[in-house]
Amino acid sequence: MSLNINKLTLSTPMRCLVNELSISVNIGERWVIIGPNGAGKSSFLKACVGLTAHPEVTFEQKAICDYAPKDRAQRIGLLAQQSLTGFNNRTIDLVLSGSYALTTSYWEDQNHLQAAESQLESLGLSKNMNQAVSELSGGELRRAEIARLMLQNPKVMLLDEPLNHLDLHQQKMTQDILLNHFSTHNTAALWVEHDLNRARAVATHALLLKGDGNWQAGKANDLLSAENLSELLNTPLQRIGEQGYLSVSY
Amino acid sequence: MHHPAKAHFYYLLPGFAILALISLSLSLLIGSQVISFEQVIRLLISPDNSIASQIIHEVRLPRTLSAFAVGGLLALAGALMQVLLRNPLGDPYVLGVSGGSASAALFGMILGAAGWFITPIAFIGAMISILIVFGLSRFQSEQQTLLLAGVVMAAFWGALISLTLSLAPPMQLPGMLFWLMGDLSDAQQPLISLLILAAGLVFSLMIANQLNVAIYGEEQAHSLGINTQQLRLKLYILTSLLTASAVSIAGAIGFIGLIIPHLVRLLGVTDHRNVLPMSVLAGGSLLVLADLLARTLISPMQIPVGIFTALLGIPVFLWLLVRSRS
Numbered sequence: 090m091s092l093n094i095n096k097l098t099l100s101t102p103m104r105c106l107v108n109e110l111s112i113s114v115n116i117g118e119r120w121v122i123i124g125p126n127g128a129g130k131s132s133f134l135k136a137c138v139g140l141t142a143h144p145e146v147t148f149e150q151k152a153i154c155d156y157a158p159k160d161r162a163q164r165i166g167l168l169a170q171q172s173l174t175g176f177n178n179r180t181i182d183l184v185l186s187g188s189y190a191l192t193t194s195y196w197e198d199q200n201h202l203q204a205a206e207s208q209l210e211s212l213g214l215s216k217n218m219n220q221a222v223s224e225l226s227g228g229e230l231r232r233a234e235i236a237r238l239m240l241q242n243p244k245v246m247l248l249d250e251p252l253n254h255l256d257l258h259q260q261k262m263t264q265d266i267l268l269n270h271f272s273t274h275n276t277a278a279l280w281v282e283h284d285l286n287r288a289r290a291v292a293t294h295a296l297l298l299k300g301d302g303n304w305q306a307g308k309a310n311d312l313l314s315a316e317n318l319s320e321l322l323n324t325p326l327q328r329i330g331e332q333g334y335l336s337v338s339y
Numbered sequence: 340m341h342h343p344a345k346a347h348f349y350y351l352l353p354g355f356a357i358l359a360l361i362s363l364s365l366s367l368l369i370g371s372q373v374i375s376f377e378q379v380i381r382l383l384i385s386p387d388n389s390i391a392s393q394i395i396h397e398v399r400l401p402r403t404l405s406a407f408a409v410g411g412l413l414a415l416a417g418a419l420m421q422v423l424l425r426n427p428l429g430d431p432y433v434l435g436v437s438g439g440s441a442s443a444a445l446f447g448m449i450l451g452a453a454g455w456f457i458t459p460i461a462f463i464g465a466m467i468s469i470l471i472v473f474g475l476s477r478f479q480s481e482q483q484t485l486l487l488a489g490v491v492m493a494a495f496w497g498a499l500i501s502l503t504l505s506l507a508p509p510m511q512l513p514g515m516l517f518w519l520m521g522d523l524s525d526a527q528q529p530l531i532s533l534l535i536l537a538a539g540l541v542f543s544l545m546i547a548n549q550l551n552v553a554i555y556g557e558e559q560a561h562s563l564g565i566n567t568q569q570l571r572l573k574l575y576i577l578t579s580l581l582t583a584s585a586v587s588i589a590g591a592i593g594f595i596g597l598i599i600p601h602l603v604r605l606l607g608v609t610d611h612r613n614v615l616p617m618s619v620l621a622g623g624s625l626l627v628l629a630d631l632l633a634r635t636l637i638s639p640m641q642i643p644v645g646i647f648t649a650l651l652g653i654p655v656f657l658w659l660l661v662r663s664r665s
Contacts, residue, residue, distance in 0.1 A: 138562050162564030173556035176427060178609040181343075186552045190564030195548065195612075196345050241563060 090149060091115040092137070092165070092245050092277060097145040099132050106132060108302035114245065114277050114294075119268075121292040121309065122281045125322055128300030130281045131170055134247045137279065138167040148245070162190035166243035168251050170281075172230050174222040180233050181218045184209055187240035201240065208236035211266060213259075227254035232263060239270050246271075248280045252287070264291065285326070285335045289313050297321050344610035351606075352613065355620035359407070362624040366403040366631045367395065371638050404529030405588060406630040406644070407623035410595055411536045412585035414622025415543060416578045417596020418603075418615055422550045423473075423574040426486055427601060427659065431465075431582040432593035434489030438496030439468020440586035441518040445503040448511055458587040461518070465583035468492060473575050521592030521645025523630050535584045536619065539577065543615045546573060550611040592645045594652020595622050601659060 092114040099107040106129030114120055122130050136143045139153040139161060146153045148164050156164065174183075188201035209218055212232040217225060225233065231254045238246060251267065252260045268291060271278055279296075282288040288295070292309035299321060305312055315335055319326045326335045367379050374382075374391050382392045383400075413431060420429030431437050443464020444457050452460060472489045500519060507515060517525065526532075549570050553560045557567050585592070599622040603614050626644065629651070633644040 135558070140558060140561055158561070158566045159564040162562065165562075167558070167562035169556075169558045169562070171556075171558075173425070173559065176421070176554060176609070177604050177607075178551075178554065182551065182609050183555070186555065186563055189548065189552050196342060199342070202342060237563075 090244065093147045093150075094137070095145050095147070097133075097136060097143055099129050099136060105302040106300060107298060107304055110296075110304050110306075112296060112306045114279065116244070116275045116277050117271070118293050119271060119278045119280060119291055120294040120296055121288040121313075122279060122296045122298065123283075123285070123288055123313075123318070123321065124298035125300055128298040130298055131249055133296075133298065134167060134249055134279065134281065137245075137247055138165055140167075159190040162241060162243065164243055165245040165247065166238050166241045167247040168234055168238050168249060170249040170253070172227075172234060174225075174230065177221050177223070179219050180209065180214060180222055180225065180229075181205060183222050183233050184236045184240055187237035190241060205236070205240050208239050209233070212236050212263065228256060228259055231255060232259065235263060235267065239266075242274060243276075245277045245279070248278060250281050250283065252284075260287075285313070285318055289335070344613060347608055347610065347613045351608065352616060352620075355617045355624075359620045359624045362627045362631075363403055363407060366406070366627045367399050369631060369635060370394070370399060371635070401527055401529045402523055402630065402634075403627055405526035405532055406523050406627045408529060408532035408536045409523070409526070409585045409589045409592065410599075410626025411619040411623040412532070412539065412581045413592060413595040413626075414599035414618040415536070415539055415615060416581035416585065417622075418600035418611075418618045419543060419550075419574055419578045419581070420596065421600060422553055422611070423571065423578065424485055425554060425556065426483070427604075428486055428597065428656075430594065430597035431578070431585070432591065433493065433597060433656075434469075434472050434486070435491075435493030435496055436465050436468045436472070436489075436579075436582045437586050437591035437593065438493045438500070439471075440465035440583060441591045442496045442499045442503070443467070444518045444587075444590075445500060445507070445515050448515060449503060449507055461587040462583040465586050466579050468496065469575070469579040469582065517643070518590045519645075520643035521590040521648070522641075522643040523589050524634070524641055526588055532584065532588050535581075536623075539581050540616060540619050542577060544612065546570065547611040547615055590643075590645060592626070593649050594656060595626060595648055597659075598652055598655045599625060601655075 094110055094112050096109045096111055097107065098109055122133065124130055135141055137146050142154040144152040144154060153161060153165060184205040185197055185201065188197055191201065192198055209215055212235060214229060214232055217229055222230065235251060252263060255263060270276060280291060289309065292313065294307065295309045295312040297305040297312060315326045315328050318335065325338050327338055329336050368376060372394050374395065378391060379395060382395045386392045386396050417430045420434065421427055423429065440461045444461040447457055447460035472492055475485055475488045504515060549565055552563050552565050553570060561567050600614060600618045603617045603621060608614055608617060629647040630644045633642045633647055636642060
């Protein structure tokens, strides 16, 4: 079981973002996607989830854009970069919308309701359960969306800067919850990340997008070196400390 | 844990049904001719040749049912437009759909159309207007822009209406004003309107759980398993048909579609499987009551009911605008 991308080319009217990208993402693998702003990271995720029709993206030998919507959502799900809140809907409503693809009945299953509650609990949002989504802080909203994605539980998760807006404590906690989810459910993940040290901590593989059509893909250990990332991001980086954390030289 | 939306459906929705029954009863009871409650019930079950029976069956009942149907159609159309535009200000009147319908009707009258021919012309006007406004969304996905386009379209139709009125022969003016202010005094055939309302509600309820997902925006809805293009198309067609039907029955009645879904949501109802039927019942009830006022307040003269809904709706609209800013 894998998500295959075969010679995918993405471009804007102005320039080519990604030229003939081919990678294969297998279960249990965690790919980080790194690149400068505007390099096409979000566009790439949108192509993967079928928001733009690209037959080059296949899951189990079938193009993502050819799946029925609910079948597709059981296989691949996206945590978008931008959060849109609805009307006066509550946090529990937002999380419960993750079960839409999982049920054929008119009302949600009792099981999904309980699962939504326990997801909220694990992310520390029990007290916000009945609060209007529009009243949540940016970090709370982000965690509620992560709870929704974990309820949806697709086989491939696309995460566009998932820990944005979270404070340091929540970043660490949410990262652990996500990694735990990946390993218990054998989820494959594609994770857009700007924090290079976090990228090195979570990734098994990496996809580096330069924004001019060029890209590199492979094992995280091979690609996420100080030299390679310095060149990609056009910023001199140095290793510091025993752990070899990457830092910009200020 | 209990299912909150299901609880609303089983416990709150009947409350709205009772509200509707009360408003329908009041509308049948009150009028220039005094008819007692027992007499109304008796005449509803077994009509006779009395004047009271004629008043009930030929005047009050069709008008009351038409008012309920039109109110329900407008509230349902408003609730759906709000999801389509992801904006609580979506409303057939605000977006100029009613204006397009009225313009077409007036234009038809100038050209000599009369009676039942006006209805399909008004219908076509509403469809054209909604196509223009929604057609813009294909090129411009920014929902605020779409709302602005609708408001500007409404102003455009307003100008066209003024032009038509200034050119129209004086004889035709009273009949034309009907389309501008919204009036139920000529509304007949309530069964057709009620059937359209029932069909619209059933179809909306079938997609209601998709609407609960669609409010998070096209990207998220897609990723959660919605066919967003198909849903958008369904909403276009549904809101167009509902609005066009309402306008061709009763002219341009404003703001029901704006305030009713909002009031329902203010009660804490968040699930569209509840918002939609509650809006229909509350919208129907409100227009029945507004029409009751319109025909009894300075009886025997009648005030077009659209004036009442505008007087009520505009302050609420302004309040919503201020509230959504803060």
